[in-house]
Amino acid sequence: MMRPDLLAPRPIDRKPLRESLADALRQMIVEGALGPGEKINERALCLQFGVSRTPFREAINLLATEGLVAVTPHRGAAVTPITLDELEEVFPVMGVLEALTGELAATRATDAEIAEIRVLHEEMMRCYRARDRAAYFQLNEEIHDALHRAARNETLARTALSLGLRLRRARYQANLTEARWAAAVAEHEAFTEALEARDAPLLARLLREHLEHKLAAVRAAMALS
Amino acid sequence: MMRPDLLAPRPIDRKPLRESLADALRQMIVEGALGPGEKINERALCLQFGVSRTPFREAINLLATEGLVAVTPHRGAAVTPITLDELEEVFPVMGVLEALTGELAATRATDAEIAEIRVLHEEMMRCYRARDRAAYFQLNEEIHDALHRAARNETLARTALSLGLRLRRARYQANLTEARWAAAVAEHEAFTEALEARDAPLLARLLREHLEHKLAAVRAAMALS
DNA sequence: GCGACGCGATTTGCATACAAAATACACCTG
């Protein structure tokens, strides 16, 4: 007997090498394994990954469009440094995208989706109380993904995801103070409630403000470094 | 004597081939030389451009991140079709970005920049009265560029530019009715004035509404096709 | 001793070559 649940004949993942490489490099950059400003040595990394230069270069170009690396003609690629100026640029853009996400999500989310976000939120709260930073961030991202799914706008999701990478990178550097963390949690609770109430303008405003506060925190953290 | 105006020792253009190719392909796609849905034949186009496949593929990947082409593993690239669904996705995102652009521009533009935009606007009006569509569109784009420069946010400009390509492509298809054109011109006049008054919220609202009207027009045009 | 120049080593950009996958089509089987 067929068991449709298990072993569903879903097309198996045959990701091109360039994408796997891009994923690996992205992670290295976001998590700081490749520090800001660091030059990217094609040959060395190709050897390390055991691939040839062609797909590697394709991956680098991908990251360049995401703004994670800067390529200079005939001078190679380097991880873009995280500057306050850059963050001041990215945050407002991200802010309006998040606001739109909230607006759309509040309008379009199914009840099931809202419930799922509430569950994720509660779990994140648990992680906060346990002071489990890694799990907290993980759930934070899952909630944002869930919001984007609920907003039903692929373009919006992809654009926001790309910009989000540049912010996440900063977060790995400037780490959360206890006070900021508490505030962030409160803000999350507030917009989860706004979503449940399907209050689109409120959710939009809260998300935008949430991001503004994040920027303020990062700004403070960078100022004293 | 030096003449700093002429022959300024600006670093001469050494654009990588991949970028020139991307530009060429972009134009072909936006202007419809490569129709929506059309499959992209690597070999044929490489021969036509007289380049090898490596830089060509890099260009294709670039366009893929811009959403102009879709690449399927082992099955090549194809120009993304323009669907109403896609436009309904892109427009709201573009809308909030334009609104933000307006907000920032109203706050940050120098008087000279505002004056420049006024000049461009007047010229565009002239083109409208002369019913010179091509020049009108050209100036329209220049005004948007000027706004982005005035907003002083490179990230915002680049994001908006990339999304804008997908909309411009639609414009080449669904062409402007006389009524819509008149309305668009009126809207342009309104937000030029808002900029001159440095009324940020108003400018933001006008730009967003302008885009909404554009979408409505495109929607109507596509519905009857 | 300090700076400019030049040459070699390295690195990047593009082209080509090879391997793997997909498509097209003829052939075989029922």
Add this chain to the structure above:
DNA sequence: CAGGTGTATTTTGTATGCAAATCGCGTCGC
């Protein structure tokens, strides 16, 4: 004759090779 299967051809993905540009460093001139 219809359907499926196997093979040839085309197309894509990856690797390698070659030319041009850049960088590092030693040497020469002042």
